[in-house]
Amino acid sequence: MTNYFLYMLLFLFARYLHIVCATVLIGGTLFYEMVVPPAIDELKQEQQLFIFARARWFFKWIVWVSAAIILISGVIGTYGHWAEYNQEAAYQLPANGQGPAQAVPLSPMARPSSWWAAHASCGILALIIAVSLTIGKVPPSQPIRWMRLNLMILLLVMFLATATRQTRLEAGSANHPMVAPGESSERTPR
Numbered sequence: 570m571t572n573y574f575l576y577m578l579l580f581l582f583a584r585y586l587h588i589v590c591a592t593v594l595i596g597g598t599l600f601y602e603m604v605v606p607p608a609i610d611e612l613k614q615e616q617q618l619f620i621f622a623r624a625r626w627f628f629k630w631i632v633w634v635s636a637a638i639i640l641i642s643g644v645i646g647t648y649g650h651w652a653e654y655n656q657e658a659a660y661q662l663p664a665n666g667q668g669p670a671q672a673v674p675l676s677p678m679a680r681p682s683s684w685w686a687a688h689a690s691c692g693i694l695a696l697i698i699a700v701s702l703t704i705g706k707v708p709p710s711q712p713i714r715w716m717r718l719n720l721m722i723l724l725l726v727m728f729l730a731t732a733t734r735q736t737r738l739e740a741g742s743a744n745h746p747m748v749a750p751g752e753s754s755e756r757t758p759r
Contacts (some may be wrong), residue, residue, distance in 0.1 A: 580649045587642035590635040594699060595723050597631055602716045621708075629703035634697045643689065653737050654682040681737035688729035695722040 605624055609617045647654075677683045698719040702712055711714065 581646065583642040583645040583649075586638050587646060590638045590642070591727070593631060594635050594695075595720070595727075597628055598699075598716055598720050598723065601625075601628055601684055602678045602713060602720065606713070625703065625708060632699045632703050636700055638694070639696065643692065644664045647685070647689070647696070650685075650737060651679075653740065654685050656740065679736060679740070681733055681740050683692075684729055684733035684736050688726060690728060691722055695719055698722065 601624060605621070609620050612620070616663055698715060702709060702719070
């Protein structure tokens with residue numbers, strides 16, 4: 570096996586673990602927030618608290634292991650794509666069909682680095698909230714509200730991950746990121 574094969578296998582495995590652990594966090598949050606409360610609604614309050622405490626103890630380890638793997642795999646993925654995130658953000662436009670092409674800078678919305686920064690910062694915020702909800706023997710005040718907020722942040726992180734990947738792939742292609750399929754990037758600006 571070559572070093573290149575091992576390198577690619579490492580990044581593929583890290584990406585897989587990143588996606589699986591994010592899915593486990595989102596699915597676990599949905600289950601803990603939306604399935605458990607209605608399922609134990611008819612129980613006495615002492616029994617509800619006991620079930621929530623047990624579920625929280627098991628969920629704690631899922632959160633902590635998933636958070637650690639997400640951070641490690643995120644660093645590995647970032648390292649693998651760092652050059653793409655930091656490439657010159659410009660594309661070539663012809664000067665009205667005459668003269669040399671001009672380099673036109675991309676907007677921040679078309680730069681992979683902008684989307685990566687948003688994905689990473691929101692992801693870290695979501696992990697901090699998730700871990701803080703599982704620290705200590707007593708849950709924080711209003712844990713369901715915090716979990717709902719965190720679920721919204723996690724869904725935003727998924728969108729930002731998709732946007733990061735899309736802009737990274739588009740920035741690496743020969744066409745301008747905002748060119749419609751089938752059009753050439755060599756067109757005059759409107």
